Amino acid sequence: MDETSQRIIDATMMLVRDKGYVATTTKAIAKAAGVNECTLFRKFKNKKDIVLQGVNQAEWRANVTPEIFENVQWDLQADIEMFMRAYMDRMTPDFVNLSIGLRAPQLYEETSSLIMKVPQAFLASFTEYLNKMFEMGKIPKADFDALALTVFSSTFGYTFLKASFGNELSKVEKDEYIKSSVQMFIKGLEQ
Amino acid sequence: MDETSQRIIDATMMLVRDKGYVATTTKAIAKAAGVNECTLFRKFKNKKDIVLQGVNQAEWRANVTPEIFENVQWDLQADIEMFMRAYMDRMTPDFVNLSIGLRAPQLYEETSSLIMKVPQAFLASFTEYLNKMFEMGKIPKADFDALALTVFSSTFGYTFLKASFGNELSKVEKDEYIKSSVQMFIKGLEQ
DNA sequence: GCAGTATGCAAGCAAGCACACGCATACAAG
């Protein structure tokens, strides 16, 4: 990937994040990347191709992969806190908005599976974690599919709401949110 | 509001929900509404005007208003369940997708406050509820701003994830989700 | 029967869109 192509991809992804795919024009991309418009089509097949190459770059993905959860301590409080923090640190408002910007009929089919990967990785890892904690006798039996989804939804929901509304909806900051949530979750899980 | 105008609004909102505002063309609106394209501009100022009149109709809003929460029973389990159900019943996948479809730079300024109203109403009511429950001596002191946000985020998150990914992310159904979540929340809140 | 209103239809407009082409220029490798 030469530098010019990379500049084009970066400019495209930022515009998609801010305006959405359909509202992002090739003219605006060229201007933002500091290249001539025709250069886009020399480097890429078409507008869609730029975005698809972008979403396949590590730089433009939130790398919430299972290996993040390798260093668990098998301590409910510390681990849930780590899980939530891992997600929130990687899934920044920029990524949230990019995911929404990619929601265009023209490319939803090709990107939806990619967009879903992050929640899937997080949810699967956390469900597995809860099952292992049960096997270790540290928490009582429960519906871990549903409970993992609850913890994930609250993490996802907070991230999304903050990205969308900033502090206008709630002034509760990340650290305060994690601390209170985890406190409630562990009491509920330990029963 | 005559019938033709209403058909135009309904067609527009459905298209915005499915394709987003920018990708929704006046030609497509006319076809979907079964009217001639020029009729749109005789009834409305412009494309944006149709959408703005739409979002101001009760039909195209999720009516999550404080009065929903009037019949609380001051029983933690029953009430949280009612809160979550009230939100989920009203904030259908259609409304979630519509909210996202409205995220266009051309009209975000005029719609964002409307979109935010539903979360705001829910969150404010629920925070107030927790504070009252504390005053009644039914739950111990805690950071109710953060905890209300946790419960709301998990409700919002579940709704959003279901609307986006259906059962591909998680097969946990609404009733199962509510039951498990509430169970964990009340244990955590009652401590 | 007649005025007023609502709508369809066909044509068109200026602007913007993604994308293409020919040509000039710069630079680097041999």
Next chain:
DNA sequence: CTTGTATGCGTGTGCTTGCTTGCATACTGC
């Protein structure tokens, strides 16, 4: 010095966009 490659620039194409206009036709209430 030559050749290949990357890029800018101007122009252009075919299409779509939101939106308009003039005219015909239907229906409605008086």
